Amino acid sequence: MEKIPMTPPGLAMLEDELRNLKQVERPAVIRAIAEAREHGDLSENAEYHAARERQSFIEGRLAELEDIISRAQVIDPAQFSGEVVRFGAAVTLADEDSDDEPTYRIVGAHESDIAKGLISVHSPLARALIGKHLGDTVEVHTPSGAKSYEIVDVKYG
Numbered sequence: 001m002e003k004i005p006m007t008p009p010g011l012a013m014l015e016d017e018l019r020n021l022k023q024v025e026r027p028a029v030i031r032a033i034a035e036a037r038e039h040g041d042l043s044e045n046a047e048y049h050a051a052r053e054r055q056s057f058i059e060g061r062l063a064e065l066e067d068i069i070s071r072a073q074v075i076d077p078a079q080f081s082g083e084v085v086r087f088g089a090a091v092t093l094a095d096e097d098s099d100d101e102p103t104y105r106i107v108g109a110h111e112s113d114i115a116k117g118l119i120s121v122h123s124p125l126a127r128a129l130i131g132k133h134l135g136d137t138v139e140v141h142t143p144s145g146a147k148s149y150e151i152v153d154v155k156y157g
Helices: 007-036 045-069 122-131
Strands: 003-008 071-074 090-095 105-106 119-120 139-141 145-155
Touching: 003 007, 007 045, 007 071, 045 071, 071 139, 105 122, 119 145
Parallel strands: 003 071, 105 119
Antiparallel strands: 090 105, 090 145, 139 145
16 A cells, blocks of 8 residues: 655645535535435436535545545654755745746645645656755756756755
8 A cells, every 4th residue: 555645734634624524515415415305306306416416526535535544654844954855845946047936845746736835746846856955956847848946945844
């Protein structure tokens, strides 16, 4: 069984979603199905079919979350320090073409969110960064061509 790396906040986020699905969403959809059944003929009851579809989604997501959580390998980036890029590092890069300096935190695949600066450990950029040191230059192959970045800061915690 393959372990899934994630940070403590990533695990907490998944556990919150699981708890919400079990305690709020599942009971609500069960009530919706019961109400729709009271309306009679189920073959033409759109509310019933929508509620059953929602129930199917919830049950599938519950199974998925339970599997992910059971295989989670929680890695606390606060345990690390230094100038080497590892899982959990917040890495500031200097884009050698545009002089932008974005910062990305390397996290597990299930907690990644590029809009929040969280990139998956499996992404091309993270794979290029892991194991590199402060001051190193990395080249990442993107759909629009190769991009070069210099690592200007590495932080943990």
